Each structure stands twice: as C-alpha cells, then as structure tokens.
Amino acid sequence: MASVPGGLRYTKEHEWVLMEDNIATIGITDFAQESLGDVTYIQLPKEGEMISKNDPFGVVESVKAVSDLYSPVTGRVIEVNQPLLDAPELVNQDPYSDGWMVKVEVKDTSDAEDLMDPGSYKEYIEEKG
C-alpha cells in the first residue's frame, strides 16, 4: 500500500504539498511514483518563475509515460531541487523527502486548504485501485 504521510495536502493528480508559513514544498506522491514506474527524466520550472494553481508546471517522464505536473498552489518558485534533475530516481526512492521538486512562495497561505487531507487522499487512491 502506498504511503500517505500526515501533515501534507494532496491533489487529485497525485501531487503533495507541505505548507510552512508562506512556503509550499511540492512533490509527487508514493502512489504516483509507484504507478509511473522508474522515472527517467524530470523537467521543472526555473527559480523566479510564477506557477498557477491547477496549471502544469513541469513534466515527469517514466519508462511507461510522460505526465504533466499540476501545481497545487499559485506563487513564485524560490527553489528547485537541482540534485533531482540529475538523479530522477530519487522520486522513486524517496518521493516525500529527497524527491521533493520545487518550493514556492505563495501569496495566499490558504491556497492548499481545499486540497485533500491524508485521510481523504488515502480513500481516493484506494478507490483508484
């Protein structure tokens, strides 16, 4: 069973977001990396770029498919996980810590509140099988 840590918020497209004050850290979930299979390439925005809630902000490519990454929040990218770009396998090994993707400075700190909490995300992926 895919792990769903507490303290995070989750999107229907299987991104997770950690809100700390006005900084959102974003990655993809264990369920997502499991379904994608071995990740071979990740494309992320540059530092300073604006990304918008529900819009694609990057691409993750695995041996099975190429998928868009959808932003759970609106804001400016302040940090990109550079080591991840050279070692995309980190997403498979550790999606919730070393596999984080971008940190975003958000204007609206309640941006992630409408997303799923760990309990509802767990139910959501159980339905998906």
Next chain:
Amino acid sequence: MKPQSGATSCLMLREGTIFERSTPERKGFQLSFPEVPRLTPTTFSRTEPAELPEVAELQVVRHFTRLSSWNYAIDLGTFPLGSCTMKYNPRINEEMAALAGFCDVHPELPPPFCQGSLRLIFQLERALAEIVGLDACTLQPAAGALGEFTGLTMVRAFHEKHGSHRKYVLVPESAHGTNPASCILAGYQAITIKVGPEGYMTTASVEDAISKYGRDIAALMTTNPNTLGVFEQNISHIAELLHGIGAQLIMDGANMNAILGIAKPGDMGVDVMQYNLHKTFSTPHGGGGPGAGPVACRSHLIPFLPNPRIVHKAGIYDVEYLPDSIGKVKGAFGNFGVMVRALTYIMNHGSQGLRTVSKNAVINANYLRAQLQKKYQLGTSTPHFHECVLSDSRQIQQNGTKTLQIAKALMDYGYHPPTVYFPLTVPGAMLIEPTETESLQELDQLAEAFLEIAARIENKEDTFENAPTKTFVGKVDEVGAARKLILSVDDRPR
C-alpha cells in the same frame, strides 16, 4: 497445440554497426562527374569529408539484411499491436504499386500526361469519402499526424473566414495521444474531457465544457472507436451540442478498422476526420517509409482543403486551386505509391468485403477477450470493438507480477508484446488488437501463451523478472537506457 516457441532456435547472425565494417578507401559506388556546373556557394561547402562508412555494396546488403533478421514482423507471426500500428499488407498491393505506369510517373508531370494516376487519386478520394459518409477527401497529408493537423487547420480557416477567432479544442482522455499535440501545433489549447466509468465520453462532461468555454470552443477532437476499443455512444448528441455553438466535430479515424461498412462517421455528425491508410487500408507504415493520412470533410469545409484539388471535367482529369485553401501540406499530391496500395485493397475487397474485414476484426478481438478474461482483469466491462484492454491487477495481487513482465514473458513464447501502459485510463493496461487476418488457430495459440503466463503467476511459479530469456537479445536495461542516453557510436561503452 503448443504455443509458438523457441524464438531463437534458428540461425541468428550477430552484427555490429556499419562503421565497424568500414575500411579506409573502400568504395561501393562512384558518383559520376556532374555535367552541370556547381551552384552551391562554397561558403556552404563542408571543409572536411563527411564521416561515412567506407563499404562495398555487398557489405551494405549483408549489414542491413542481418539486422532485418532480428525484426519481429507480421509476416513472421501474430502481431498484437494490430492495425493501430500496421496490419497485414496483402501482396497484390505491391504488385499493383510496382506497375511501371504508376511507379515511373514523375510527380510534376502536367495533367495531360498522367491521366491514369490522377484518376486513381480521384477514385480513391471518392471511395474514402463514401466509406466515411463525408462529401470530399484529400490524400495529400503524408501521415496520420499531418492529417490531424490538416483537419484542425481547415477548422481554423473555416472559423476565421466567418470572423470567429476561437481558442480551445476539447479532447476526451479516451482520444489518441497525438490528438492534444496536434491541437497545440494548430495553435489551439487542448482541454481534456473526462471519460465516464463505461469508458466513453458523457454528454454532461461536454455540456460542462460548453458552459465554461462557450463559443471559444473551435472543435472537439475524438477518436472513435476510442483507445479503449469502445464506441463513443453519445457522439451524435455531442455533435448536436457542438454544432449548436458553431463548433466542429473532428474525428481521428485511427480505429476505422472496427467500423468499415458498418457505421459512417458522417452519419454521427462528424465534420472532418483523418484516416491512416496503413492502419485500415493495408499500406506500409509511415514510420518505415512514405505514409498517408487522408482527410475527409463535409461540404462546408471543402473550400479549405489543401491545394491543388483534382477535378474531373468533360472526361479529363485536371488540377484546380481553391482561393480559400489552407495551402499545400505536402509536395505534389502526397505519397502516391501508398494510394495505389490502398485503392487496390478497397477494390479487391469491395463494399461487402470491407464490411467483413471489420466484422472479423471485431470478432477476433472479442474472441481473445473472452479467452483472456478467464485469467486477466478487463480494462472495461463495456463491449469492445476491434481491440481489448486488460489490466494486470489480478497478477499484481497474486505475486506482484506487472504488465511489463507479462509483456516480456510473451516474447519467450515467440510473440511481439501488445501495447502496454496505454490507454492511461486503465492501470497497467495491455491493449491487444489481433486484426481480421488471424485465424482461429493463431488466436488460440496467442491466448494459450497469455493464459500459460497467467497460470504460472497464479501458481506463484514465476514473476518473469528476467524475461525474456530465449530471445536473441535478452532483458535490456530500459531505465538505464533512458537515464543515460548514448546518442553516438563513439559514446558506446567498450
């Protein structure tokens, strides 16, 4: 009968790159000294000789013949990728395409000197338009993707002619993967429409999109039957909704193999569609040579078809240029040799024969589905047409074996794997399309291979982690190959 086995029990010849066969100064062919003066400015000439292999003719022949012996092809055995990739090419097609009058004709010959070829194009256009129930057709696009682009560009030209500058094309997630890409190339934004639990578009999801984007919607682009092999049952109603806001219904005819002579897209309300002659009309695949992706349309879109159009007036075939045309999308009239093969196929079958083709394609897929669902989870319970979709969910539960391993294991039984992990709407999808040409015995053998693999998984005898083991090239490191790209011979590890 046992499944085909021992894929490697014949003589297989190892072969390196053609550069390894190179010997300095060896020549296979000498270009004669040109009689015409050189016109290229010397500033564009290379200063160092090109790095080409120096090989004789027979070495080239052996190199490529040896490599070709590594291929798996429909001429060798059942090919579950189906018409989605390419179906069997009957040999009579090649005979017709090799006729001197067809293969020696120059594409720029003036019409009076190539009446036969123009007539063939004209007839094929009419036959294809009739098959889909639309008013006209162009054979110019060189492949399905160019056909998609052509159709979308015609829709754009149509809207702009009427002073309407629209932004969006709706694309259901059951459509072919190329559809959203074509929309973007044509300057539109693709909006994804969710598919209902039965595997096809719901009217409600299209109504939602219409209430949100309204008259900014240029068209909806769908593949029907869709990638699940399921018929878009609400298509006529959806066509009405689209026409209500002046939008067009574009169909990707990639799966026409399921409905030839049975259903006409024109009757469903489709305004413009493209076909792939290699998928449905038994021509060679565009990826391996020249292809063709004709586009058919309803009368209101005819003025926008690519130029030139072939017309038949007073017994003479001629070309005509339409003022509102989107222009040329390919040199000359498209890839003519492919058209000869497609018309041969259509005339050889006739209307009843084409109907039988689709009936057999659908029966074959459903026979396989009935056999395989004994051990595999179906991707959808809705009836399939010419292809069926399985999931690996039972096998994952039994001993963790996934679709990729099942596909690799199939190679040890002497089969090419089916399409895997597509469509994306089914987790661990295996998309199997046997086409109409497989006999009952061959379908049974393929099913037996699938079922034997499933039985070994169920009995926890194997997870096929190391498959394939019997093939000429064993298990390859696909992840490593994708992560550490080797793009040149010189970069190879030695």
